[in-house]
Amino acid sequence: MKLIDGKQVAAQVIEECKQEIAQLKEQGIAPGLAVVLVGDDPASKVYVGSKVRKCAELGLHSEKIELPADATHEEVLAVVERLNADEKIHGILVQSPPPPQIDEDAIVRAIDPAKDVDGFHPVNVAKLALEDATGFVPCTPAGCMRLLKEAGIETSGAEAVVIGRSMIVGKPMALLLMGKDSNATVTVAHSRTKDLAEVCRRADIVVAAIGRPNFVTADMVKDGATVIDVGINRVEDASAPRGYRIVGDVDFDAVSPKCAAITPVPGGVGPMTIAMLISNTIKAAKLAQ
Numbered sequence: 058m059k060l061i062d063g064k065q066v067a068a069q070v071i072e073e074c075k076q077e078i079a080q081l082k083e084q085g086i087a088p089g090l091a092v093v094l095v096g097d098d099p100a101s102k103v104y105v106g107s108k109v110r111k112c113a114e115l116g117l118h119s120e121k122i123e124l125p126a127d128a129t130h131e132e133v134l135a136v137v138e139r140l141n142a143d144e145k146i147h148g149i150l151v152q153s154p155p156p157p158q159i160d161e162d163a164i165v166r167a168i169d170p171a172k173d174v175d176g177f178h179p180v181n182v183a184k185l186a187l188e189d190a191t192g193f194v195p196c197t198p199a200g201c202m203r204l205l206k207e208a209g210i211e212t213s214g215a216e217a218v219v220i221g222r223s224m225i226v227g228k229p230m231a232l233l234l235m236g237k238d239s240n241a242t243v244t245v246a247h248s249r250t251k252d253l254a255e256v257c258r259r260a261d262i263v264v265a266a267i268g269r270p271n272f273v274t275a276d277m278v279k280d281g282a283t284v285i286d287v288g289i290n291r292v293e294d295a296s297a298p299r300g301y302r303i304v305g306d307v308d309f310d311a312v313s314p315k316c317a318a319i320t321p322v323p324g325g326v327g328p329m330t331i332a333m334l335i336s337n338t339i340k341a342a343k344l345a346q
């Protein structure tokens with residue numbers, strides 16, 4: 058079994074970014090990322106903090122905009138419009154999910170598609186479906202594809218099963234796997250899928266993006282399959298330093314011995330998401346010239 062080291066691949070992506078940042082600097086350009094957080098969800102705060110920290114580390118311009126949990130939809134919209142007009146900002150990310158009074162779809166549509174480094178705007182969703190390379194690919198599935206590539210996993214002709222059909226992970230992941238750069242045969246499973254275990258057992262590549270700890274069990278995975286675990290779940294653990302642990306969607310201990318390759322959680326897909334966000338921000342800065 059090969060453990061796919063997401064931290065290491067993410068560090069490699071960041072190294073590539075550093076070179077591009079240096080080149081842009083010579084032209085007097087500093088890529089800028091704005092991260093908007095509405096409310097005080099502790100997990101979201103952690104992610105937003107690590108995104109902003111990574112930017113600072115790399116000498117990128119970054120701005121963190123924190124709005125209270127009771128901010129109105131119009132207030133969030135006004136922040137997005139200000140950032141759209143700000144020439145120092147090339148990428149805008151509004152942390153998902155926002156509080157219920159915020160219409161997330163409307164916020165995403167308000168972001169200038171050229172600054173939509175999350176790849177959530179309908180223009181970028183369409184560009185992904187059309188395989189138009191000028192669009193932004195959502196960071197998490199882009200990171201998963203890079204992990205498969207770096208681990209030397211053959212996707213062409215492979216049977217891939219993606220569990221989950223969200224616009225953030227499952228659906229774009231399926232599009233990338235079936236695309237001309239990858240050529241997998243893709244099945245997308247979700248909560249209405251019948252005989253999920255049987256569907257999964259066909260897979261050479263399983264991508265788990267459900268949001269439930271230990272959801273993917275050993276009986277669902279074929280011997281020699283590759284498993285990409287996107288899940289980030291907090292489980293209580295009194296003996297852990299913070300009182301909780303982060304686990305994925307895969308029962309790692311039972312599944313990993315059967316796999317050709319598998320990503321751990323933490324240290325798998327998560328670090329790649331941030332690396333691809335930086336990479337998308339650089340792309341946005343370049344396209345803005």
Ligand SMILES: NC(=O)C1=CN([C@@H]2O[C@H](COP(=O)(O)OP(=O)(O)OC[C@H]3O[C@@H](n4cnc5c(N)ncnc54)[C@H](OP(=O)(O)O)[C@@H]3O)[C@@H](O)[C@H]2O)C=CC1
Pocket residue numbers: 197220221222223224225226227246247248249250253266267268269287288289290326327328330
């Ligand atoms: N590592 C990273 O960087 C990131 C990790 N994540 C993590 O990935 C996981 C998924 O996130 P996200 O896609 O946003 O989650 P969503 O809740 O938006 O989507 C979950 C998907 O899983 C499906 N599902 C739920 N229950 C079942 C079931 N019993 N059987 C089959 N399918 C089921 C749902 O089906 P249906 O559509 O029918 O409801 C849905 O399509 C979460 O743990 C999240 O924290 C997310 C983003 C980034």
Ligand SMILES: Nc1nc(=O)c2c([nH]1)NC[C@@H]1CN(c3ccc(C(=O)N[C@@H](CCC(=O)O)C(=O)O)cc3)C=[N+]21
Pocket residue numbers: 103104107150151152153154175196197289303322323324325326327328330331
């Ligand atoms: N607009 C928007 N864009 C996002 O990209 C987005 C979002 N909203 N909402 C929430 C999800 C989740 N997400 C993660 C990013 C990094 C880690 C990560 O770095 N995880 C580390 C450590 C996790 C920890 O210790 O807490 C790891 O897996 O090793 C996890 C999850 C981005 N998301």
